[in-house]
Amino acid sequence: MASLDIQARSATTTPSPGVRDYPDVAKLIDISKCIGCKACQVACMEWNDLRDVVGENTGSYQNPPDLDAKSWTLMRFYEVEPEPNRLEWLIRKDGCMHCADPGCLAACPSPGAIVKYSNGIVDFNQEHCIGCGYCITGCPFDIPRISQTDHKAYKCSLCSDRVAVGLEPACVKTCPTGAITFGSKPDMIDYAVDRVRDLQGRGFKNAALYDPPGVGGTHVMYVLQHADRPELYGLPQDPTISPLVELWKGVAKPVAIGVMAAVGLTALFHYITRGPNAVSKEIEEDEERKAKEEQQV
């Protein structure tokens, strides 16, 4: 993606370029066709060259147990009984929703660490990330994770590098049952209408598309059998950006950025007057040992 494609940029007041007009893309995840095979998890690891640790089973099919800096997508498994004596095993591919109104971007204090492209993809630029974790607070879906090793935030990029050259995201390409599809957002909505009709014909009266308006709609959408109860899938009923973030964005952010700048200047002053901070050898070794232990866990 080039700078011309950037529609919004974190902590930046200069307007974004506006000459290029891209159609919104969207990934549609049809939970009624998902078999929880985790091929999408592997595709994500392969394309992004990520290998998480070999952990332990914690009493669930869900592995790794949660999203983290090296696992950007995850199948979540829910055993539910929407009505008595009717067991369902709902399996949801979790990952960034790529909100049209991204809370992470609104919350981010570091210029350019989070961008939104004109096709709707929300992407993290880790070289600008300061590891403050505000994106986590800003996200109504609990997606970004801070790496314990480099203290930067990570999440699904919707394979912005693949999409930029006309390819579908890796998870879409690998999905064996066609549960994940990708295209322009209007096309995906059209397709979802068909799928919803099929599900309603099979007795799922409340089947519908999940494209929550509270965040301006999303570029990752779900077809849900029980759209009236998204909490069955671990999804928020009506996600919005936290009022704290709104407050932060409106009033506090310029002030806070000023404070941070002041801290930076102080540090520079400190550096010039006293020289670089030296970490004692003991502390360094201790930290390294902790990091290693964390990795092993």
Added chain:
Amino acid sequence: MTNHWVDIKNADVIIIMGGNAAEAHPCGFKWVTEAKQHRGATLIVVDPRFNRSAAVADVYAPIRSGSDIAFLGGVINYMLSNDKIHHEYVRNFTNAAYLVRPDFGFEDGLFTGYNADTRKYDRDTWDYQLGEDGYVQIDDSMQHPRCVLQLIKRHYSRYTPEVVSKVCGTPQEDFLKVADLIASTSTPDRVMTIMYALGWTQHTTGSQNIRSMAMIQLLLGNIGRVGGGVNALRGHSNVQGITDMNLVTNVLPGYMKLASDDEQDFQAYLDARSPKPLRPNQISYWQNFPNFWVSLSKAFYGDAANQYNNFRYDWFPKLDQPYDVLHMFERMYQGQMNGFISQGFNPLAAVPCVQKVREGLSKLKYLVVIDPLATETSEFWADMGDYNEASPSEIQTEVFRLPSTCFAEETGSYTNSGRVLQWHWKAADPPGEAKPDTDIIAGIFYTLRRLYEDEGGTFPEPVVNLSWEYGHPMEPAPEDLAKEFSGRALADVADAGDPPVILAKAGEQLSGFGQLRADGSTACGNWLYCGAWSEGGNLMARRDTSDPSGLGFYPDWGYAWPANRRVLYNRANCDMQGRPWDPTRATIHWNGSKWVGNDVPDIKATAAPAEDVGPFIMHPDGVGHLFALKSMAEGPLPEHYEPFETPLPANPMHPDNPLALNNPATRIFAYDREQLGTADKFPYVATTYRLTEHYHYWTKNVLANSILQPSQFVELGQELAAEKGIKDGDQVKVMSNRGYIRAVAVVTKRLKQLDVDGRKVHTVGIPIHWGFIGVAQKGFLANRLTPFVGDANAQTPEFKAFLVNVEKIVPTAQA
């Protein structure tokens, strides 16, 4: 598969039973989602566990593991009681109207002819009544009390919905819902397909589980139909290939039965396998057996085999006793074996009762392991704590590990579940000194042959005379091997016309098994694959995606055996006049002078419908066998027997006959019978299975798979967990009478407690995949728990139903 993967999209009802296609065959499962989305198909899952297939099913019914025949017998009864069968199909294409010998009978759980001492049946009475003309007697009205349909009606009348529920633990309303959906496909415009796998085969009644469903499909008129059939999902990309090439001990390539020790006469051997038609005008295709067998011998021995020496029939092994894998390891355990070559096989993990296998391997002088990976078998001697309690100092077996290539490091053909042979090309060089299996075998062969030539020995002829005509004898090229199994003419091959037409000139590749001859003029390594590499080239390498019928046949993609036919028995897709039962799903039809259409006809192309040539051309009577005659060990009709380890004191179908508790014809060795556990000590039904994240014991060597499913777990229902005070994530110990494993507990709503014959039955789910080698967390081989007993026909071990106990491991202070 009688049909093929893509054809699943043409079904109206899909039943997954004895398998878990979404989990174990996720790529093939796409055709289920296609059928659901584009045909509005209904998906049924019947399984002890609410599994990943059930997660996307329209209807799920729980069942006690090991009670499938009772369930399916109930479906047969439901169909017959409610007149939900396809009458015209049943009358014409099955043996429903055929009369069975009056002295055949079934009483108190046993068929006629049982010998309790040998645990075998004398099968003489399991036969038709023949007329004076030598043909089977028939009652077209299907009312005669000895006709097959009436026998079936009587036999399955006992399997009422109440009885099904009592034996299987399936709630009656769930059973009836499934039975009704299955029965809905008895009309010509609706078709059902069945997808099954090891969930049916790995029982002591495995073969009869499958036969029960074959009977249902015949009664519904669903075999030979587009979108129908009986479809075995094979676990490995080429396990269909290994079966076709018959790397099992009692058959030759192409399912040609090996001779037994008392069959020393060549002609008698051929005659016994070339049955004459049992009804007028029938094809009885096995009459071509001599053509196939002689061509195979020519491929084995070339010029050394000719008509003056019975094509070296004497050089072929004759079976003196069974040599199936259980028998093999029993002999090893008895110390009757010196050496063992384990090629692409990890028996320590894959054969039941690890303790017995390890003891057997310890008694060998040498063990050769040919495998791309370091397997548990190759380290059976290693002390791995309680993961593998071996004492290396006491084991003298010398182990040789010969690294071979994995699939991406070699060229060759795969045969998939749908019988499609597909060529694949090497993508990477193997690491280190790894070699293709064919090179390793060539090396062993050359050394053995030299030893036999130099030093003689017992019966050297079959080895020293083996034909080995490859361009690079020490590295046989996959292309050479493929041409050999496909077959070529050694002399000109002519048809029987006048004047004869030359079908293939000497030296040419053959175009099909119709060209095989019993006079030594053709050589063919596997008659089923004949034509896969014709004069037209390597047809397995074809990748044409055109689909003229729109039904997903892709006739120019790869090569399907036999004869590039995509749906077997496709004559049965048409009515008696040769018109498709359902014009929207047409394959072949009779055009007035011959059979034509989208598929290769599975019948003589000029056999007019009026000639009444049956669609099941491999059978001497030309029809599908509802009554299996003498082909099965335990009876011509499937009957419910309990697993060898059962939670019940008696077979609920035959409570007063202890001989009918388990499959009466199953072989079980003395030691293994002693090792069977009983319900008082091991009260829970256990079943082993695969997870989508792993492939057998291979992918625990792969980081990505190990991240997705890192460590061993077992699944327990909430009721059982509550009884035992076990919580999600607790460490538990699972014990059978043979051994134990430790694992994390996954407590789930998906394993329901079942009401079986007045008792509560819990199921414990045990995924396999873990072992003591690999990058995943170390674990226990699941077969430490399983019983050493197999299906009465195929000897496939009973991995799906046995007894265990479970206890919570209380963490010690040090842990």
